[in-house]
Amino acid sequence: AQSVTQLDSHVSVSEGTPVLLRCNYSSSYSPSLFWYVQHPNKGLQLLLKYTSAATLVKGINGFEAEFKKSETSFHLTKPSAHMSDAAEYFCVVSDLPNKYIFGTGTRLKVLA
């Protein structure tokens, strides 16, 4: 059975410092993995996705994620946080048709 765990419900960083949002997954098959960002009262915007090509995936706005099968992780990183990155981030796993499992989200706060 597939599942996803976002290890931190809240993360605070200072502007200009690196961002790390952690995601572990469980899957019986070769999964598709996604990261989405949600600003308050808005829909989810796709940041990046992994679909069994390169293990290091580059996304929009300077974000990237690395698929590590041995650790069943798909952590999201950014070298330097910007104030506009403050939002909620969701990790999603899918290995069955039409079955997308969402993590409970990590709220990122960026301090000036």
Place this chain on the structure above:
Amino acid sequence: DGGITQSPKYLFRKEGQNVTLSCEQNLNHDAMYWYRQDPGQGLRLIYYSQIVNDFQKGDIAEGYSVSREKKESFPLTVTSGPAQKNPTAFYLCASRSGAGGTDTQYFGPGTRLTVL
């Protein structure tokens, strides 16, 4: 300008009323989805549709109904009655690109429903 639109943005419902949330897409996607979002719980699937005139229940379908008469449209009705526990939530519609069942989903801006 391609995308997914949802209306209204905010909706207030009295107890005992049915309400319908609109979702329209011009991305030419076959598959469409409805999710419910509650604080701290991530997104939960209500219904999905892979093609016109076909739809399947998701994990929390009780108290909801859908139709798929056109490819572009997938409205969600929140029904009143004992099957519907507490519909106050943020509702998100999505459509899926590609023919594969695990391809990328694209989301609309959402509708916030409040039951008074």
